[in-house]
Amino acid sequence: MPAYLRQEQVPDSRSAPDIMHDELRFALLGPVRAWRRGIEVDLGSPQQRAVWLALLLEGGRPVTVHHLVDAVWGNTPPVGAVSTVRTYVSRLRKALEPERTVGRPPQLVLSVAGGYVLRTAGTSVVDMAEFETRVSEAMLLKRAGELQAAAGRLRTALDAWQGTPLAGIPGPLAEAERGRLAERRVSVHEARVELDLRLGCHDDVVPELAALCSQHPLRERLHALLMLALYRCGRQAEALATYHAARRLLVEELGVEPGAELRDMYQRLLAADPALMHTSRAHETGGEVSAPGLVSGRTPARAVGQVLTPTADRVGRPAMDVPVSGPAPAITEPWREDHPFPETASKSTATADRHFSAGLSVRPRQLPADLSVFTGRVAELARATSLVPGPHEPSAVITIHGMAGVGKTAFAVRLAHTVAHHFPEGQLYMDLRSFGPVGTAVEPSAAIRAFLIALDIAPEQIPPYAEAQAALYRSALANRRLLIVLDNARDSDHVRSLLPGTPGCMVVVTSRNQLMGLVAAHGAQPIALDVLDDGDADRLIINRVGTARTSTEPEAVRDIVEACARWPLALAIVAARAATHPAFPLSTIAAELHDARGSLDAFESSDPTMDVRAVFSWSYQVLPCASAQLFRLLALHPGCSISLQSAASLAGLPHREVQPLLAELTRAHLITECEHRRYVFHDLLHNYAAELSEAMDSAEVRPAALLRLFDHYMHTAYNAAVLLTPNVREIFLPPPAEGSFPLHFDDTSDASAWLDREREIILAVIELADAENSKTHSSRLAQILIGSTPWAFMRGWMASPGRLIRKMDRHAT
Incomplete structure (x- = not known):
């Protein structure tokens, strides 16, 4: 157990803790604070606190400097970020060990190869430890039937929170931890409200539940609890209206219907189920009541192979009987019922059994609409369709990979519609959202759950653990011939658990990454999509704009294709602009693209999925x-x-x-x-x-990079030229900049091959060096090439050696 979550000597007060003489205490559940020997310590700037947080969260484990840079700045570190991190660590050492003398090694933040490690002995996070202790006590009290005392402990636990956790700490790591801690808080809050309902306090919790539903509108259980509380208060119409509002939100935001718990609550309200009414005061005796979702003393089933621990193993992870591998989903809380409505559990189980005995008769048809103006990719489609397996052949996996905006999704959908008749038992589709405006990928367990529901598995029959969900998914696919399209995958691991384990199925995966893991481990057949060829690019414009306009301006069509570099997304954006402005001549649009050459301004759109910058950014940001x-x-x-x-x-x-x-x-x-x-x-x-x-x-980074590049070409060209024309030795060169790596050659053959391969680039480097006012590089490179003119002429560098000499001589003088 990490020391920073020890539970002994946890103070009841929320003021500065009573600290043992040498111990450090931290608070995270609000503004971040630190104490040493009872005296508050200044942890420095927000970025410095972010470095400290990264070390604390990995307490006892080494953290590389690059990981610390990522934790603070993500993908946009400033110049000198590594040096800045080292400075922050030095300042933290001084703040946390003020008596350490010069030359004495630090005792708290130690240097290791490539980074640092925080010693956790003598440190703890007091508010988090208090929170988890009170929650654990509540669990034990609830098991013993002391419901009122359990609710009181949960109130005390929630009192440990002093606002937004990790307040004031920037960076992606802090943001992720804030999300985990917030999820933990709302789960405990939800559990406390459930206990209050069991105690008959429905009048008291209605305002609180209404606020929670407003703050967390997608948590269906909160809506179900609010409906129950309203019903018990005699406000049946409001309870039913709560369901309809929640359903409308789920349909509009996620495109899904409410889950079984919320639907069941609605049906029971309509039927005026007497079991919903509170009939006993359980707070004295701990006796059972009929409120849904609550039983005494029962813990959830555990997944095979998961280790449970009674305390949290790092900040933001749940304590108690929950897996230490991640935040606890709502269904794994120890006060939750395996079946949200005990009265209907046996009926649900019987329903699931009937589904399996009937062979899962539901046949999902989830493919998106095919693109009517789909263009090209004839060879790729022919190859992909040839990979359809027979009914008893091993399932086929096809990976469609390529650049952003190259048309992977459109290709996968066209392919799926083309081969769908081979899979009459259903087609499943899921956008995994790894690269897109939403910013949050669909995790495999969520995708499996959605597929199981599509295959008519009741939501309450889906186990809470990933391994069990995957096993149920494979069982549901057994003896069925299904087509599965997994669009926009992050990497191979993102989709492994979604692959069927039985023959006859076909899986189509699209990704901006190459998914080599699927190719190597699962025999996936990769299909790479590049930009369109000239003919298909022309046809894309013609299909979308119409032959009436394109036939009269063929030159403009070719200019548009060239300006878009045959990139399908760019072509689609320009074609959409032309189609929505039928009065604009295509030549005018082509001229605008020409004027914007070198910029992406011509490919902007209010729709982020059709904006080239936005689409590129989703690859860059990860x-x-x-x-x-x-x-x-x-x-x-x-x-x-x-x-x-x-x-x-x-x-x-x-x-x-x-x-x-x-x-x-x-x-x-x-x-x-x-x-x-x-x-x-x-x-x-x-x-x-x-x-x-x-x-x-910055203004320092770019010139330094160009200097290294110019030195690379100047010194490499010199090293090649001296082997071919020894008189080049007379040219004096300053030493290369640090970080520049010129090549050296063993013989004239290698030197000649390099000059042949790089000749156009060398001339471009001369021009760039001159434009950047780096006269030393432009003149020396030109002198080197002029000295090599006899060799260059023999190699046929230019039809007229005089023109080459004049071009280089302009820079050499």
Whole structure:
């Protein structure tokens, strides 16, 4: 058990705790505070507190500096973020160990390889420990039948909260912990209200429940409790209106009907079920009452293999009898009933049994509508349709991967409609929302639950644990021939539990990532989608705008296709603009695109799913800091392709460190590996990266990266040229900048091959260096190439060596 959640010596007061002489105490459930020997300690700036929080949450485990940077700034760290984090750690050490003398090693925050570790001995989070202690006591009292005392303990537990948890601490880690802690709080609050209802305090809890429903409108159990409280107060019409308001919200916001608990409460209210009325005062005896959702002394079933602990193992995780692997869902609270309405449990079980004995007769048809103007992808569709398995063949998995906006969803939907007749027992579809405006992906357990409901499994029969849900899902698919479309997946692990375990099914997965894990472990067949070819791009415009306009302006159509770089999303945006403005000549739209070249302004939209910047941002925002910065810096490169070595110099990182970052960008389809260790940008992604670099990389970062890049090409060109034309040795070069990694060559063959491959890029680097007022680089590079002119002429670099000489001579003088 981590020391910061120890439960001994927890103070009853919410003032500064009574601390043992050497112990540190922290408070998280409100403004963050710290005490040492009873004296409050200033933890510093909000960002410094965020560093402290990251160390505290991983108490006893090493935390890398890069993890701390991510915890504070996410994907947008400032220049020198690593140094800033080290400064924050130094200040925290001084604040928490003020008597430590110079030269004496720290005792609390220790340095380890690549980061730091917080020693948890002698530290605790007092308000969290008090909260969890009172909740645990409430559980024991409730099991003993002391309901009134249990409710009192829960009130005391909730009193430990002093506002928004972790108030004032910025960063993605703090935000995530705030969400977990808030979920924990509302679960305990909900449980306390349930106990009050059992005690007959329905008049008292109505205003409280109404406020909770307003704050948490998607928590169906709160609505059910409010309906029960209103009904017991004789306010039946308001109780029924509460159901209709909750149902309308669920349908409009999520597209789903209320779950079984809420529906059952509604039906019982309509039937005036006498069991709903409170008939006894249980607070003295602990006797059972008929309120739904509550029984005495029974704990929920545990998932196989899960370890339970009586105390929380880190901040924000539940104490008591709940799995330590994550926050407790509502159904796993120890005061909850396995069946929300005990009177209907046996009936629900019998219903589920009938479903299985009938072979799950429901046949879901969940595919979205096919796109009437779908264009191209003939070869890819032919290959995908050929992969449909026979009824007794192993289930097929197809992964559709590609860049943002390349048309993966449209392709998957067209494919699904094309092969749907092979799967008469149903087609399931789920948008997993890994990349999109919502910002929160659908977790596998939520997707499984939705699929089980679609397959006519009663919600109350779905177990609360992921492993059991997955097992039930596989059982439901057994002996059925289903098509399953999993759109917008995050990675391979996101969909593994959704794969069927029986033959005859087909799964289509789309993702911006390559999903190599599915290919390697499950034999998935990958289909990569790129931009459209010229003919299909033309047809996309024609299909959406109409032949009447496109036939009279074929040149404008070609100009639009070129400006959009054959990117389906960009083409669709421009085509929509043309279709909604039929009076605009296509040539006018093409001219606007030409004027906006190098910018994404022409592809803006009020709909985030149709805005190129927004669509790109969903891939960029999930990148780790180092990969995100490399993506931005790559836009500074002037060539049509980028080698591993030049990327390393741009980033100022050794080859072995930059290669995994390039691989990550490649897997995310933000760049493409066109040859071994050579990468290209799509034009619009290049524009996006350039915009990000201009906005986010400081005036120090960009020039330093360009200096390393210029030095890379200047020194590499020199190292190649001296092997081919020794007189180049007379050219003096300053040493390369730190973090620049010029190549060296063993023989003339390698040197000649490099110059051949990089010649156009070298000329572009000369032009860029001149534009950036780096005359040393532009002139020296030009001199190197002029010195190599005889060799260049023999290699056929240009039809006229004189033109090459004049171009380079302009920079050499």
